């Protein structure tokens with residue numbers, strides 16, 4: 001009896017999951033989940049190195065006043081520095097100090113500070129077809145991430161997380177077409193990105209936003225990572241047919257994590273105030289949840305209750321089949337078969 005009911009309920013749950021997924025979501029899931037398996041191979045050529053690019057990954061040989069142009073290299077990336085801060089709260093003072101350090105090291109660059117006034121205007125004017133989606137993202141981080149790509153496509157330059165304090169100029173990287181630091185364990189980080197304007201890859205990052213715009217109920221972190229964040233961007237990277245101009249800033253082979261921005265770090269380029277970074281602090285995630293659409297919260301509540309009801313229902317049958325003593329003696333019995341065996 002119980003086993004039959006269990007089977008029916010499992011089939012029902014499976015059908016619901018399948019209904020929730022459509023053909024396009026299956027494809028999207030495939031792309032997202034295969035990333036860890038294809039990353040190493042697909043990024044092998046992209047890694048900037050001393051050997052192939054004659055580039056000093058420690059940056060120690062670049063003088064503070066180094067100029068790409070004077071070095072005889074054509075600067076492809078314009079001297080523009082973007083920071084984004086959305087939301088009702090003013091940036092914490094340590095973030096303002098971090099940004100001030102960056103401005104100081106790039107004093108001849110043009111600075112952009114995207115906020116709640118100019119960001120929506122910019123998106124509406126330049127990406128009218130994406131404006132509704134952008135405006136309705138349940139998480140502020142998604143709006144910030146999507147805006148990184150849009151500002152980069154339109155203006156080019158460097159976009160930096162607010163919690164990165166520059167230790168030196170990013171000037172030497174201007175010779176490349178697109179640069180982002182390697183992340184752990186796969187992909188690249190979007191906390192720092194440099195790109196030429198109208199870059200093909202950056203355009204692809206913007207055009208793919210709609211396809212990957214999907215809410216994972218109860219999983220805000222996954223929702224952000226898979227729809228706009230580092231995992232999304234790295235996945236879109238693996239889908240590019242021509243990756244020759246997309247470059248990853250990693251370390252030399254004996255120190256591959258040299259430029260990694262996860263958590264509190266001190267790299268040749270930055271001090272990262274990891275404590276304030278949203279993905280390392282749950283408190284900030286909870287703050288973000290306050291921004292969630294009521295619909296999303298409703299779906300999450302319905303699913304939570306559904307799962308709880310299912311668990312209680314299964315537990316009821318477990319109790320019907322065995323008394324507690326039976327269960328205990330069964331557990332000691334080596335021939336004990338698990339109750340839930342679907343064959």
Ligand SMILES: *[C@@H]1O[C@H](CO)[C@@H](O)[C@H](O)[C@H]1NC(C)=O
Nearest residue numbers: 063064065066067068070071
């Ligand atoms: C950079 O500074 C050094 C001295 O610190 C100076 O000799 C050199 O000419 C400067 N280079 C440029 C391109 O300004």
Ligand SMILES: *[C@@H]1O[C@H](CO)[C@@H](O)[C@H](O)[C@H]1NC(C)=O
Nearest residue numbers: 087113114115116117118119
């Ligand atoms: C955004 O920045 C502009 C200046 O660039 C300023 O006039 C405006 O008040 C700012 N808006 C908010 C919401 O801070």
Ligand SMILES: *[C@@H]1O[C@H](CO)[C@@H](O)[C@H](O)[C@H]1NC(C)=O
Nearest residue numbers: 177200241242243244245246
């Ligand atoms: C790939 O892109 C680079 C520059 O972005 C270009 O020079 C090269 O010809 C492209 N390769 C192919 C096969 O299209």
